[in-house]
Each structure stands twice: as structure tokens, then as C-alpha cells.
Amino acid sequence: MSSAAIRPEYERALEPLTDVPTERALPPLQRLWQHSATRKTAIVALLALSWEIAARVTDNDLLLPTFTQTARAFAADLASGELIAKAGISISLLLQGYLLGAVLAFALTALAVSSRFGRELLSTLVSMFNPLPAIALPPLALLWFGLGKLSLVFVLVHSVLWPLSLATYAGFQSVPETLRMGGRNYGLRGLRYVALILVPSALPAILSGLRIGWAFAWRTLIAAELFFGATSGKGGLGWYIFQNRNELYTDKVFAGLISVILIGLLVENLVFDTMERLTVRRWGMQR
Amino acid sequence: MGAAVPTLKIAEARPAPVPWLTPKARALASTTAAALLQVDGVSLEYATHDRIVRATHRVSFDMHRADRFVLLGPSGCGKSSLLKAIGGFITPREGEIRLDGAVVREPGPDRMVVFQEFDQLPPWKTVLANVMFPLTASRRLPKAEAKDRAMETLAKVGLADFAQAYPHTLSGGMKQRVAIARALAMQPKVLLMDEPFAALDALTRRRMQEELLALWEDVKFTLLFVTHSIEEALVVGNRIGVLSPHPGRVRAELNADQFGLHSLGSAEFQAQAQRIHGLLFDDEAAA
Numbered sequence: 052m053s054s055a056a057i058r059p060e061y062e063r064a065l066e067p068l069t070d071v072p073t074e075r076a077l078p079p080l081q082r083l084w085q086h087s088a089t090r091k092t093a094i095v096a097l098l099a100l101s102w103e104i105a106a107r108v109t110d111n112d113l114l115l116p117t118f119t120q121t122a123r124a125f126a127a128d129l130a131s132g133e134l135i136a137k138a139g140i141s142i143s144l145l146l147q148g149y150l151l152g153a154v155l156a157f158a159l160t161a162l163a164v165s166s167r168f169g170r171e172l173l174s175t176l177v178s179m180f181n182p183l184p185a186i187a188l189p190p191l192a193l194l195w196f197g198l199g200k201l202s203l204v205f206v207l208v209h210s211v212l213w214p215l216s217l218a219t220y221a222g223f224q225s226v227p228e229t230l231r232m233g234g235r236n237y238g239l240r241g242l243r244y245v246a247l248i249l250v251p252s253a254l255p256a257i258l259s260g261l262r263i264g265w266a267f268a269w270r271t272l273i274a275a276e277l278f279f280g281a282t283s284g285k286g287g288l289g290w291y292i293f294q295n296r297n298e299l300y301t302d303k304v305f306a307g308l309i310s311v312i313l314i315g316l317l318v319e320n321l322v323f324d325t326m327e328r329l330t331v332r333r334w335g336m337q338r
Numbered sequence: 339m340g341a342a343v344p345t346l347k348i349a350e351a352r353p354a355p356v357p358w359l360t361p362k363a364r365a366l367a368s369t370t371a372a373a374l375l376q377v378d379g380v381s382l383e384y385a386t387h388d389r390i391v392r393a394t395h396r397v398s399f400d401m402h403r404a405d406r407f408v409l410l411g412p413s414g415c416g417k418s419s420l421l422k423a424i425g426g427f428i429t430p431r432e433g434e435i436r437l438d439g440a441v442v443r444e445p446g447p448d449r450m451v452v453f454q455e456f457d458q459l460p461p462w463k464t465v466l467a468n469v470m471f472p473l474t475a476s477r478r479l480p481k482a483e484a485k486d487r488a489m490e491t492l493a494k495v496g497l498a499d500f501a502q503a504y505p506h507t508l509s510g511g512m513k514q515r516v517a518i519a520r521a522l523a524m525q526p527k528v529l530l531m532d533e534p535f536a537a538l539d540a541l542t543r544r545r546m547q548e549e550l551l552a553l554w555e556d557v558k559f560t561l562l563f564v565t566h567s568i569e570e571a572l573v574v575g576n577r578i579g580v581l582s583p584h585p586g587r588v589r590a591e592l593n594a595d596q597f598g599l600h601s602l603g604s605a606e607f608q609a610q611a612q613r614i615h616g617l618l619f620d621d622e623a624a625a
Contacts, residue, residue, distance in 0.1 A: 229453045233460075336461050
């Protein structure tokens with residue numbers, strides 16, 4: 052005898068569900084808040100507001116101009132074309148150094164996945180040069196390449212190459228064993244194996260390496276421009292900041308900093324986020 | 339006895355194989371009668387950091403065309419290693435594996451593998467692109483034909499509606515179906531399945547076994563199936579190779595063609611399952 056009383060069995064015919072909706076739309080406000088752009092804008096607005104308040108409390112234009120003063124200086128130099136020209140110089144230099152660094156990084160990691168010597172080469176070089184701050188190189192670059200574009204590109208390549216190589220190589224190493232075996236199963240080898248299996252599979256790591264490389268390159272460039280100053284009368288944003296600080300136009304210094312930040316935000320959100328959305332997020336490799 | 343002698347004579351008097359057949363065709367004709375895949379005295383070893391471990395010891399068995407050969411054994415008996423050796427991923431320490439008379443030396447698209455892991459599908463390709471991938475990567479078919487073949491095979495596994503979906507949106511069972519379709523689309527000489535249903539829930543597993551048998555009825559492919567489930571071996575296989583615990587040696591080869599999902603609780607099925615259970619665990623009990 053079981054301890055519980057015997058309960059009757061039953062079966063039920065199920066009617067199709069028609070009176071209850073199986074999905075509902077979110078309320079509009081909640082839907083708006085779902086967009087990360089909305090939330091990011093709110094964060095930036097909040098920061099600007101606290102800046103304005105802090106500046107008004109400090110009440111010293113030389114130390115901390117208000118947000119509105121900075122915005123005015125920013126708008127004026129934007130309208131005069133000065134900021135755009137300076138930003139153009141910086142970005143063109145940045146792209147040259149960035150692309151060269153990225154190409155070198157891919158060559159180095161391709162070597163590292165295909166041979167043991169390449170692997171040791173990469174790990175040794177990275178552990179030697181990655182900790183070396185980019186700002187320690189300009190004196191050397193000045194000696195080797197003189198005051199000019201070449202010196203800046205050299206410093207930029209240094210700041211991109213090592214972190215990107217590290218990220219890409221880590222990505223290659225974390226490719227699941229089944230995917231590797233699958234690729235070899237279809238008879239893939241050499242460069243086709245790298246291009247069709249390793250690179251797409253390591254793309255989350257490669258993209259985050261590209262992001263980090265971009266940020267490193269950007270901050271290195273501004274710092275290096277402060278060091279080198281204008282080359283043949285063509286200084287970038289770093290030079291703009293340096294010059295205005297010398298002349299105590301603090302609102303313009305802030306306008307220069309804001310330009311750096313804005314360009315960073317634009318590239319992050321337009322270029323890298325789009326790249327991620329179209330690839331790794333669509334593929335479910337990254338949330 | 340007396341009647342048998344003349345028939346033998348007639349057989350001997352039959353003309354030799356037609357002379358205009360190419361050597362390859364003649365080899366094919368002779369192997370059709372014999373084994374398609376021969377595993378001949380294969381010992382496999384793998385190295386850990388301080389010792390060399392023998393995974394299988396002089397394993398031999400033959401697979402015929404349209405066989406559903408199941409390798410059954412406790413975990414660690416080297417059955418998966420054997421499958422990988424047949425796939426060409428591991429080189430035997432001694433003995434050799436011959437497919438259609440040719441020794442297996444490296445991975446190739448004539449031996450498609452279906453793995454246990456769900457991450458065997460490249461996440462950056464849609465279901466359709468996944469099934470097309472080996473066809474185009476091995477340069478077996480041009481793109482348009484590969485697409486037709488892939489759609490055809492997807493329809494066979496009931497996933498035609500999901501051709502444009504990405505793998506991360508599919509359930510485990512559907513992913514395994516895609517992997518099976520991808521392998522079948524290549525029309526390999528042997529289909530190798532490494533515990534393909536082990537990561538599925540019990541109900542889905544049962545349905546997948548049913549579908550696999552239906553597919554086999556339809557296509558009559560040659561299948562090597564690795565499992566550690568006695569029940570699955572009896573249901574899926576027509577012949578079962580029972581391997582001993584570590585290091586794996588062939589303990590028995592049994593027939594299972596008479597069993598299917600319909601015979602699950604039958605006395606005969608239970609008896610055969612008991613017999614296999616005895617073969618697998620008697621040594622342990624005796625030791």
C-alpha cells in the first residue's frame with residue numbers, strides 16, 4: 052500500500068488558444084528606452100549638465116570654462132573651418148598608421164598560427180614591446196625619421212601593432228576544436244583555412260583588438276602631436292590643443308578635447324558598432 | 339556434395355573480368371564484394387605531457403557498403419579516437435585503415451564527420467551556407483549547383499524553411515540535423531558520426547534516431563556510428579563492434595539488423611542488450 056490516497060486519473064481535450072494573445076508590444080516609452088542610443092544620449096546630457104553646474108560654481112574661465120562657453124568656441128572654430136582642417140590632418144595620419152599597424156599585425160599572427168617559430172617570435176616581441184609606452188618612442192623617432200609624418204606613423208604603428216596582434220592571436224587560439232577539424236575535413240589548408248575558418252571564428256577577438264588599437268592609436272597621436280608640434284605648418288588636433296593652451300584660450304582647449312572625444316564616439320558607435328552588428332552579433336557570437 | 343563440384347567448375351570456367359575495364363573500375367568492382375572500409379590491426383596512441391597512452395590495441399573490423407556499423411564501448415575505450423583515425427585526424431601507431439583499398443593518410447571530404455558538439459556549425463554562416471560550405475570549400479560543385487544540392491538535402495532533413503536562419507537561432511536537435519544534412523550533401527563514401535545525439539535530450543534523441551534510420555532507408559549511405567548507449571547501438575546499427583575498456587580491443591561483432599525503435603521493449607531486444615552488457619562488464623566483474 053502506498054502512503055498517499057489513490058487519486059483518480061484524468062485526460063482533457065485541449066481547445067486551441069484564441070482568446071489570449073501570445074505576444075504583446077512593449078509600451079512606447081519602454082520601447083524608446085530599449086534603444087542604446089537613447090540611453091547613451093541621456094548619459095552624455097547628464098555629464099554636460101554636471102559640467103555646466105561645476106563650472107558655474109567654480110566661476111573661473113581660465114581653469115574650467117562652462118559647457119556653453121566651450122560649445123560656443125567649438126561652434127566658432129567649426130564654422131571657421133579650423134577645427135575641421137586640424138581634425139582632417141589628425142585623422143589622415145591616424146588612418147595611415149592604423150592601417151599599416153593592422154596589416155603588420157595580421158602578417159605577424161598569420162605567421163604565428165602557421166609555425167612554431169612564428170609563435171615564439173610573436174610572443175617574444177609582444178612581451179618586449181607591448182609594455183613600452185608609445186610616448187617613450189618619439190625621441191627615438193625624432194632621431195631616426197626627423198620632424199615629420201614618418202615619425203608620427205612610426206609611433207602609431209607601435210601603438211596598434213602589439214595589442215592587435217595579441218588580440219588576434221588569442222582569437223585564433225580560442226577557435227573550437229570541432230570547427231578546426233570540420234575545416235580540415237573539407238580539405239581546407241593554408242591561407243584558405245585561415246581565411247575561411249580561423250578569421251571568421253576569431254572575429255569577436257579581432258574586432259575588440261581593432262577597437263583597442265583604434266583607441267591606443269588615437270591617444271598616441273594626440274600625445275605625439277603635442278610632442279612634435281606642427282610639421283611644416285600642418286598641425287593636427289594635438290597641436291591645436293597645445294597652441295591654445297599656450298595662449299590661455301582654455302575654452303578652445305576644451306573645444307579641442309571635445310573634438311577628440313566626439314570623433315572617438317562617432318567611430319565607436321558608427322564604425323565599430325555597425326561592424327559588430329553586421330557580423331558577430333548577427334551570428335550570435337556576441338551579445 | 340556431388341552436385342557442388344560441377345557448379346564450382348562452372349564458376350571457375352567463367353571468363354576473367356572484361357579486359358577493357360580500367361584498373362580503378364576493376365578495383366571498385368572487387369571492393370564492392372568485399373569491404374568498403376577496412377580497419378586493419380590499428381593501434382592508436384596519444385601523448386600526455388609525461389607519458390604515451392595506448393588508446394586502442396590492434397583493432398580490426400570491416401565495413402561493407404550501406405552498413406550501419408556501430409562502435410560501442412565504455413568511455414575511454416578509444417572509440418572516438420578510432421573514428422578520428424578513420425577521419426584522418428589521427429595517424430595510427432601501427433596497422434592501417436583502407437578506404438576503397440586506398441590507405442587513409444589525412445582528412446578528406448570523402449569521409450564526412452558529424453560531431454557531438456553543437457558548435458560544429460560555423461556560426462557566421464546561415465543554415466544553407468553551412469550545408470553548401472564543404473561542397474564549395476572542397477571545390478566539388480560550383481556555387482549554383484551546391485545551392486541546389488544543399489536545398490535538396492535540407493528538405494530531406496525537414497529544415498528547408500530554416501535555410502536562411504543562423505545556427506544560434508536553432509535548437510540542439512535542429513543543429514544536429516543541419517550537421518547531418520551538411521555531411522550527406524557531400525555524398526561521402528563513409529559518414530562518420532561521433533556520438534551525434536549524446537548532447538540531446540532523451541525525447542529528441544529518440545526522434546533523431548528515427549529520422550536517421552528513415553534517411554538511411556532513403557539514401558542507403560554507409561555509416562560508422564560511435565555511441566556508448568547499448569540501446570542506441572541496437573536501434574541504429576545493423577552491425578555492432580563491441581570494444582573492451584581501456585585500451586580498446588574488439589570484444590565482439592554482433593548483428594543488430596533485426597532491431598529498430600519498434601522492438602524497444604521486446605524480449606529478443608532485451609536479451610541482446612543483456613548479452614552486450616555482459617560483454618562490456620563481465621571482465622570488470624571478474625577482475
